Amino acid sequence: EIKAMNGNGITKPNSKSSNIVEAVQTARDAFNRGVTRPIEWRRKQLNSLLRMYEENRNAMIEALHKDLRRSKMEAVLLEVDYLINDLKNTIHYLDEWSAPEKPPKGIVNILDKVVIYNDPYGVVLVVGAWNYPLQLLLLPMSGAIAAGNTVIVKPSELSVACAQFVAETIPKYLDNEAVIVVEGGPQETTELLKQKFDYIFFTGGTNIGKIVYEAATKNLTPVTLELGGKSPVYIDNTVDIFVTAKRILWGKFINVGQTCIAPDYVLCTKEVQDKFIEAAKKVLKEWYGDEPQKSPDLCRIINSRHFSRLQALVDASRDKIAIGGTYDANDRFIEPTVLSNVTGTDKIMQDEIFGPILPIVTIENAYEAIKFINEREHPLVLYVFSTQNNIQKLFTEQTRSGSINMNDTIMFYGVLYVFSTNDKVVSSLVDNTSSGGMCVNDTVMHMGVETLPFGGVGSSGIGAYHGKATFDTFTHKKSCLIKNFAAIGEKLASGRYPPYSESNLNF
Numbered sequence: 001e002i003k004a005m006n007g008n009g010i011t012k013p014n015s016k017s018s019n020i021v022e023a024v025q026t027a028r029d030a031f032n033r034g035v036t037r038p039i040e041w042r043r044k045q046l047n048s049l050l051r052m053y054e055e056n057r058n059a060m061i062e063a064l065h066k067d068l069r070r071s072k073m074e075a076v077l078l079e080v081d082y083l084i085n086d087l088k089n090t091i092h093y094l095d096e097w098s099a100p101e102k103p104p105k106g107i108v109n110i111l112d113k114v115v116i117y118n119d120p121y122g123v124v125l126v127v128g129a130w131n132y133p134l135q136l137l138l139l140p141m142s143g144a145i146a147a148g149n150t151v152i153v154k155p156s157e158l159s160v161a162c163a164q165f166v167a168e169t170i171p172k173y174l175d176n177e178a179v180i181v182v183e184g185g186p187q188e189t190t191e192l193l194k195q196k197f198d199y200i201f202f203t204g205g206t207n208i209g210k211i212v213y214e215a216a217t218k219n220l221t222p223v224t225l226e227l228g229g230k231s232p233v234y235i236d237n238t239v240d241i242f243v244t245a246k247r248i249l250w251g252k253f254i255n256v257g258q259t260c261i262a263p264d265y266v267l268c269t270k271e272v273q274d275k276f277i278e279a280a281k282k283v284l285k286e287w288y289g290d291e292p293q294k295s296p297d298l299c300r301i302i303n304s305r306h307f308s309r310l311q312a313l314v315d316a317s318r319d320k321i322a323i324g325g326t327y328d329a330n331d332r333f334i335e336p337t338v339l340s341n342v343t344g345t346d347k348i349m350q351d352e353i354f355g356p357i358l359p360i361v362t363i364e365n366a367y368e369a370i371k372f373i374n375e376r377e378h379p380l381v382l383y384v385f386s387t388q389n390n391i392q393k394l395f396t397e398q399t400r401s402g403s404i405n406m407n408d409t410i411m412f413y414g415v416l417y418v419f420s421t422n423d424k425v426v427s428s429l430v431d432n433t434s435s436g437g438m439c440v441n442d443t444v445m446h447m448g449v450e451t452l453p454f455g456g457v458g459s460s461g462i463g464a465y466h467g468k469a470t471f472d473t474f475t476h477k478k479s480c481l482i483k484n485f486a487a488i489g490e491k492l493a494s495g496r497y498p499p500y501s502e503s504n505l506n507f
């Protein structure tokens, strides 16, 4: 069923594609009328969106709880407050970001104006994923509004409560002709992708990302693609295994593994595997108690299809379960599970796991780990836990991944984390690796630096956002030379007109 909010914010439930055509046309007309261009209009919309977040904090927390049984802590930290802080920053800098830029100019243009205008693209499509259903949808949406675009937002149909929240709440706070929610799944998204957009921002799986990219080429529509992958972790015997276990398990079990940059599997020696499992047992008991199903801090699997997929993975790995391994279909609960002695041909190693199962593949040494990684698709993130500089260097130089992360796992992808006070090590990593971003001697805190763009490179995606980068993503830099008619300027440049005289050339 398609529910497109039309110009009056009225939900028109029917399954005709005409509704989608109408929604896009409404957004196109609004853009063409210039509704979204004035900064004051944008500011009003963004302030109203902020009011929406603040007045609906509990509703958002509840929707996340309904869809994913998200704890309040994770809901606030990873979505609600994250959105609020980003939006406050956008509102604060709106004038500065949108103002025309005046680049330096040469002597030839001394009498002219040389300006870069921050132009909206036009009509933007934002397609969200279900795993962080509010953040991944509303953050790009607010950036598109700030940059003066009209927006069609398509929440994931799988996070039902969040999609409903967005569809019901946005029309109450935002201009109904400029920001339109279209609900639906693959069929409706396919229909949407047949329309002409001026920018498409997609978050989701790599396969669907390719479909979106292909559809965008029809109209040469620029895209941002935030995609997924299978991110390995390498651990050696030089690390503090307790801290390492905590950092890996936290990255794995927030949102019960349904995170695009969750550590997917571990590579280590048998000796490290034993120590890791011992530490992991203690950590998990401390965090979730003897009956993890009763812990309020563990989310649930989004739906029964994903539950069955994960259940089959646990069942196929029965003889390799080191920790956990229970599940409850009625509750869509899968216990945090660690598998030992897994091999590259096991079922669990074929696709992105996207759930609370952490396989450990044992290897003899770092070279074998690198070979293992390089025989597979380029991962989104590579996590390395080692205090040996030569090992860190080996991994950064000899593997290909979207990014590398040293000695911690991360909430967001595309970052290289380095723990070192040795400037040579740091600069060697900066110079010899490719990643969306870097953070040295800390994790997560770089997220508070709103001046740092955030995104992947290569297989981790196309484009970057957050802070000003979000604004710039949805902005076309329109270069403009404004000449005047001063007689002297015309005289100085008159040599360009025919009949040409070679005496005007400098050689």
Ligand code: NAD
Pocket (backbone or CB within 6 Å): 127, 128, 129, 130, 131, 132, 136, 154, 155, 156, 157, 184, 185, 186, 187, 189, 190, 203, 204, 205, 206, 208, 209, 211, 225, 226, 227, 228, 229, 259, 260, 261, 352, 354, 413, 460, 461
């Ligand atoms: P998905 O690709 O199945 O769905 C994403 C969106 O595409 C949804 O809105 C869905 O309705 C739509 N869609 C699904 N099938 C379609 C089709 N055939 N044609 C057109 N549209 C279609 O992804 P998901 O299951 O919602 O999310 C999980 C994936 O997203 C994982 O691979 C994860 O790694 C990735 N992800 C990446 C990031 C990031 O920032 N890089 C963040 C979250 C999730």
